[in-house]
Amino acid sequence: xxxxxxxxxxxxxxxxxxxxxxxxxxxxxxxxxxxxxxxxxxxxxxxxxxxxxxxxxxxxxxxxxxxxxxxxxxxxxxxxxxxxxxxxxxxxxxxxxxxxxxxxxxxxxxxxx
Amino acid sequence: xxxxxxxxxxxxxxxxxxxxxxxxxxxxxxxxxxxxxxxxxxxxxxxxxxxxxxxxxxxxxxxxxxxxxxxxxxxxxxxxxxxxxxxxxxxxxxxxxxxxxxxxxxxxxxxxxx
Numbered sequence: 001x002x003x004x005x006x007x008x009x010x011x012x013x014x015x016x017x018x019x020x021x022x023x024x025x026x027x028x029x030x031x032x033x034x035x036x037x038x039x040x041x042x043x044x045x046x047x048x049x050x051x052x053x054x055x056x057x058x059x060x061x062x063x064x065x066x067x068x069x070x071x072x073x074x075x076x077x078x079x080x081x082x083x084x085x086x087x088x089x090x091x092x093x094x095x096x097x098x099x100x101x102x103x104x105x106x107x108x109x110x111x112x113x
Numbered sequence: 114x115x116x117x118x119x120x121x122x123x124x125x126x127x128x129x130x131x132x133x134x135x136x137x138x139x140x141x142x143x144x145x146x147x148x149x150x151x152x153x154x155x156x157x158x159x160x161x162x163x164x165x166x167x168x169x170x171x172x173x174x175x176x177x178x179x180x181x182x183x184x185x186x187x188x189x190x191x192x193x194x195x196x197x198x199x200x201x202x203x204x205x206x207x208x209x210x211x212x213x214x215x216x217x218x219x220x221x222x223x224x225x226x227x
Contacts, residue, residue, distance in 0.1 A: 004155075043116075043117065043204065043218040043221060044156075046216075049215070098144060098208070100158040101156075103148075103155045104155060
């Protein structure tokens with residue numbers, strides 16, 4: 001069985017400051033890793049994913065995450081946040097293509113002006 | 114292309130009543146998933162359909178929950194009878210390409226059992 005831990009339930013951050021959302025997972029098998037974002041009153045949207053290859057993955061809106069196998073982590077970073085990044089972010093894993101996602105508890109990011 | 118839609122967006126019922134949630138996946142997506150988030154906890158998997166067949170129902174909490182997917186199109190999740198602990202947000206997701214495993218989520222149905 002897999003499990004995902006998001007160490008911070010809430011992260012307040014000022015606009016244009018950097019942010020890092022931490023995600024650690026445990027699994028007895030190789031996993032695929034995902035970050036989803038939920039903006040207010042919307043469904044979850046895929047932000048980025050790691051399936052294989054380069055351990056650094058990037059999204060189109062400036063987020064990046066790095067897969068660290070030895071530390072079983074997949075932390076999400078953005079060097080400069082915008083007000084529009086205010087949302088809840090979820091880290092998730094699945095053990096195979098098409099399999100169910102196992103989510104962390106979510107991290108609420110509140111970007112302040 | 115329309116996204117995943119869910120109906121209703123909110124439902125408030127009393128303990129012991131029956132509620133049916135509906136999910137319409139993206140057209141052409143054979144894979145349909147149900148998840149649930151109980152207040153303050155993580156999003157948890159309930160079950161996975163491939164077309165009309167249940168591929169994995171390991172997350173269904175008990176036999177008060179019944180999921181169906183008629184003709185491999187839309188899906189319903191019925192809770193009968195509802196209990197207080199069933200309150201939460203029920204998400205539906207669909208995917209087409211198993212390899213890339215991108216699941217597209219609906220906005221969720223917020224269920225409140227009083």
